[in-house]
Amino acid sequence: MNFDKSENHVMIAQMVRDFAEKEIRPHLMKWDEEQFFPRDLFRKAGELGLMGVLVPTEYGGSGLSYFEYISVIEEIAKVCGSVGLSFAAHNSLCTNHILEFGNEEQKKKYLPRLASGEAVGAWGLTEANTGSDAMRMKCTAKQEGDYWIINGTKNWITHGISGEIVVVLVRTGELLDSHGISAFVVERGTPGFSGGKKENKLGMRSSETAELIFDNCKVHKSQLLGKEGEGFKQAMKILDGGRISIGALALGIAKGAMDASVKYSKERQQFGKPISEFQGISFKIADMATEIEAAELLLYQAADLKNKKLPVTTVSAMAKYYASEVSVRASTEAVQIFGGYGYTKDFPVEKFYRDSKLCTIGEGTSEIQKLVIARNILKN
Numbered sequence: 001m002n003f004d005k006s007e008n009h010v011m012i013a014q015m016v017r018d019f020a021e022k023e024i025r026p027h028l029m030k031w032d033e034e035q036f037f038p039r040d041l042f043r044k045a046g047e048l049g050l051m052g053v054l055v056p057t058e059y060g061g062s063g064l065s066y067f068e069y070i071s072v073i074e075e076i077a078k079v080c081g082s083v084g085l086s087f088a089a090h091n092s093l094c095t096n097h098i099l100e101f102g103n104e105e106q107k108k109k110y111l112p113r114l115a116s117g118e119a120v121g122a123w124g125l126t127e128a129n130t131g132s133d134a135m136r137m138k139c140t141a142k143q144e145g146d147y148w149i150i151n152g153t154k155n156w157i158t159h160g161i162s163g164e165i166v167v168v169l170v171r172t173g174e175l176l177d178s179h180g181i182s183a184f185v186v187e188r189g190t191p192g193f194s195g196g197k198k199e200n201k202l203g204m205r206s207s208e209t210a211e212l213i214f215d216n217c218k219v220h221k222s223q224l225l226g227k228e229g230e231g232f233k234q235a236m237k238i239l240d241g242g243r244i245s246i247g248a249l250a251l252g253i254a255k256g257a258m259d260a261s262v263k264y265s266k267e268r269q270q271f272g273k274p275i276s277e278f279q280g281i282s283f284k285i286a287d288m289a290t291e292i293e294a295a296e297l298l299l300y301q302a303a304d305l306k307n308k309k310l311p312v313t314t315v316s317a318m319a320k321y322y323a324s325e326v327s328v329r330a331s332t333e334a335v336q337i338f339g340g341y342g343y344t345k346d347f348p349v350e351k352f353y354r355d356s357k358l359c360t361i362g363e364g365t366s367e368i369q370k371l372v373i374a375r376n377i378l379k380n
């Protein structure tokens with residue numbers, strides 16, 4: 001396996017690094033403090049092709065592969081996990097669902113708006129009582145002639161209030177029937193559809209997380225993505241790619257925490273020498289570097305399979321599980337390396353520490369990833 005980056009890939013990573021330094025770094029603590037969702041950033045990122053990274057150019061996207069996509073999310077997350085999470089949800093959940101399962105008319109209608117950042121995307125699977133156990137969802141759609149009537153609430157949805165184009169998974173059949181779930185694309189402004197309560201979160205605070213409320217929301221049958229009853233299967237496929245996305249987010253946070261730790265440990269003096277010269281500190285950095293390297297290789301392995309359209313479920317679950325746990329470990333150790341300063345908002349590591357935890361929860365918890373991995377290993 002050779003995961004050397006192409007010249008174009010290196011250039012894209014540098015462009016995203018510059019974008020993050022210029023457009024995000026100066027504001028990130030204010031946005032975090034105020035839980036401000038930087039909507040305008042989507043338009044600016046859209047101009048650079050970051051809102052439709054995987055979307056073919058014929059639909060207004062950048063037409064890049066999962067390799068470049070990892071770098072886009074990673075470079076943003078090195079600076080700000082919240083923006084990284086928002087870009088990830090927009091690209092790999094909402095936009096990708098329409099790309100993979102939409103018909104030609106739906107792709108032409110929605111993808112250019114999403115890829116340009118004119119519209120923010122959201123993707124709703126989770127409900128208050130069904131997170132890991134999504135199959136038991138209660139939100140329903142009932143057919144009435146040429147229309148479907150959607151009722152229920154989705155919770156914890158990234159861009160639940162600001163998302164203008166929303167893919168929602170709802171029950172169209174019997175409870176626990178894997179063929180009883182369908183996916184619809186719903187536009188903001190459709191009567192009966194609104195955003196609800198915004199969550200006040202530990203981390204990822206400038207990524208908006210909120211409810212989607214459907215109250216007799218009437219959508220035309222042309223809004224169905226794929227066939228009726230295929231929604232659950234579609235969602236699981238989308239999550240295979242989504243896990244690469246969250247893995248990249250975790251990798252970026254871990255690298256951001258390590259970069260800050262390396263710099264600080266060489267500057268901070270105690271007992272007459274830089275703390276990096278204490279083995280207790282340098283070994284933490286050795287562990288971070290080793291685990292980050294391993295996480296990156298797993299992610300590129302998953303991306304390679306995804307690019308080749310080969311089965312990726314097990315490896316993407318491994319990459320997401322491992323990278324997110326590494327992210328939490330690296331940012332925890334980073335706070336330790338910074339000592340008391342690491343516990344304040346004057347230095348970046350406390351934010352990495354808070355943001356990293358989401359990676360072990362969103363798009364399937366670490367426990368669910370282990371369940372997926374074990375199931376696939378043991379069935380052979």
Ligand SMILES: Cc1cc2nc3c(=O)[nH]c(=O)nc-3n(C[C@H](O)[C@H](O)[C@H](O)COP(=O)(O)OP(=O)(O)OC[C@H]3O[C@@H](n4cnc5c(N)ncnc54)[C@H](O)[C@@H]3O)c2cc1C
Pocket residue numbers: 089123124125126128129130131132133155156157158159201204209358361362363364365366367368371
């Ligand atoms: C910031 C943020 C953004 C999000 N964005 C979105 C979004 O855009 N769209 C969306 O649809 N969802 C989104 N989510 C929801 C997220 O995917 C869920 O929170 C996640 O899947 C876990 O579900 P839950 O919170 O209901 O936890 P639960 O499923 O209730 O799990 C609670 C605990 O039980 C464990 N557990 C559950 N089942 C098992 C089992 N079988 N074996 C072992 N352990 C188990 C879990 O690992 C966890 O530790 C978001 C969540 C957050 C926090």
